Amino acid sequence: MSRSSQEIISLFDQFVIPNYTRYPVALVRGEGSYLWDAEGVRYIDFFPGWGCDMLGHAPEPIANAIREQVGRLIHVPNSWHTEEQGVWAQMLSERSFGGKAFFCNSGAEANEAAIKLTRLRSPKGKYKIITFYNSFHGRTMATVTATAQQKYHDGLEPLLPGFVYCNYGDLAGVEAAIDDETAGIMLEPIQGEGGVNVPSLEFLQGLRKLCDERDLVLIFDEVQTGVGRTGEWFAYQYFNVVPDVMTLAKTICGGVAAGAMLCKRELAPSLRKGMHASTFGGNSVAAAAGIATIKMIEEEGLLARAKEVEKRVKDRAAKWASEMDIIQEVRGVGAMIGIELKIEGSRFVELCMENRLLINCTHGKVIRMLPAVNIPFETLDEGLGVLEDALKKGA
Numbered sequence: 219m220s221r222s223s224q225e226i227i228s229l230f231d232q233f234v235i236p237n238y239t240r241y242p243v244a245l246v247r248g249e250g251s252y253l254w255d256a257e258g259v260r261y262i263d264f265f266p267g268w269g270c271d272m273l274g275h276a277p278e279p280i281a282n283a284i285r286e287q288v289g290r291l292i293h294v295p296n297s298w299h300t301e302e303q304g305v306w307a308q309m310l311s312e313r314s315f316g317g318k319a320f321f322c323n324s325g326a327e328a329n330e331a332a333i334k335l336t337r338l339r340s341p342k343g344k345y346k347i348i349t350f351y352n353s354f355h356g357r358t359m360a361t362v363t364a365t366a367q368q369k370y371h372d373g374l375e376p377l378l379p380g381f382v383y384c385n386y387g388d389l390a391g392v393e394a395a396i397d398d399e400t401a402g403i404m405l406e407p408i409q410g411e412g413g414v415n416v417p418s419l420e421f422l423q424g425l426r427k428l429c430d431e432r433d434l435v436l437i438f439d440e441v442q443t444g445v446g447r448t449g450e451w452f453a454y455q456y457f458n459v460v461p462d463v464m465t466l467a468k469t470i471c472g473g474v475a476a477g478a479m480l481c482k483r484e485l486a487p488s489l490r491k492g493m494h495a496s497t498f499g500g501n502s503v504a505a506a507a508g509i510a511t512i513k514m515i516e517e518e519g520l521l522a523r524a525k526e527v528e529k530r531v532k533d534r535a536a537k538w539a540s541e542m543d544i545i546q547e548v549r550g551v552g553a554m555i556g557i558e559l560k561i562e563g564s565r566f567v568e569l570c571m572e573n574r575l576l577i578n579c580t581h582g583k584v585i586r587m588l589p590a591v592n593i594p595f596e597t598l599d600e601g602l603g604v605l606e607d608a609l610k611k612g613a
């Protein structure tokens with residue numbers, strides 16, 4: 219394959235449905251925190267794979283595990299047992315709350331499984347799930363309905379009944395929204411798409427208490443925060459508030475597509491035989507990559523590394539905040555950091571891209587970074603230098 223960027227873009231224009239806003243760049247190779255386009259231009263990536271490539275691009279231990287696995291067994295359906303899927307479930311369970319896993323292929327599917335489990339587990343007539351404004355749970359009909367913002371709903375109505383929206387952080391509002399039909403509460407323990415919003419401990423503890431008192435299922439969508447991103451295996455451990463159900467995807471397999479829902483042991487029988495399935499879920503290649511991801515994080519001390527990345531980025535950003543009036547707030551945990559601006563942020567993303575740094579802006583004004591946790595500090599500093607120049611130029 220040796221087409222130019224323009225030739226590749228032209229293929230997309232002719233044959234790919236234009237449902238994404240794509241930058242006019244065609245990427246052909248990645249290594250660690252670097253990407254190269256078809257003309258050989260190198261970019262530093264502060265937003266690898268929208269958070270999926272948390273171990274960098276093409277991490278060697280993951281690539282090796284996949285190579286080894288594809289030569290042996292790629293996929294058999296879930297009517298059989300495989301060692302890889304069993305071991306992967308065990309490793310996730312032992313690093314979280316000791317529950318059981320259902321495997322799928324994406325974050326939306328993991329959340330679908332959590333929604334179905336919650337309805338199946340609840341007495342007849344209890345089906346509502348409370349979710350939050352500024353959340354993001356996926357694009358299937360159920361998960362897009364769980365995602366509260368109208369902009370994701372326009373034209374799709376009628377949506378799935380049974381979702382009730384509350385303000386993130388408003389415990390009294392949640393309490394008031396619970397009624398006899400409520401089955402559960404679903405939220406991101408740190409909102410990603412909504413602007414890297416870190417909730418108060420009291421809010422999460424309050425939700426846990428409400429769920430215990432009213433016999434509701436507490437679901438944490440850890441698709442963006444999970445598997446090491448925050449410097450803990452899972453963000454719930456950062457807050458020490460344990461959910462009943464947790465969903466994972468993005469970071470779970472070192473960049474390979476996969477998802478999982480983990481639930482407490484006593485809830486597992488509710489997803490009874492025949493009520494849910496995924497043909498590719500937990501396939502052997504994903505499982506091998508998932509196992510290798512956990513091993514790599516452990517062997518290379520990457521949980522601690524995520525905290526070092528946080529400190530380095532926050533220290534630098536705090537300095538900018540003291541110098542530049544456009545910065546409203548710097549927030550985040552581990553390698554998940556947002557810089558909220560007082561002005562619209564997309565122009566800074568473009569300025570960075572012109573200078574070969576890939577970064578994201580979410581919620582209009584929040585510059586979002588989800589760098590690889592193993593990004594070398596000199597690369598991190600170089601990228602932060604590009605962002606600093608962009609902020610100064612655009613201020």
Ligand SMILES: Cc1ncc(COP(=O)(O)O)c(C=O)c1O
Pocket residue numbers: 323324325326327329354355356357406410411439440441442467468
């Ligand atoms: C918190 C959260 N949940 C769910 C999803 C949906 O994941 P996927 O795109 O893999 O379906 C995302 C994707 O950005 C997410 O950030």
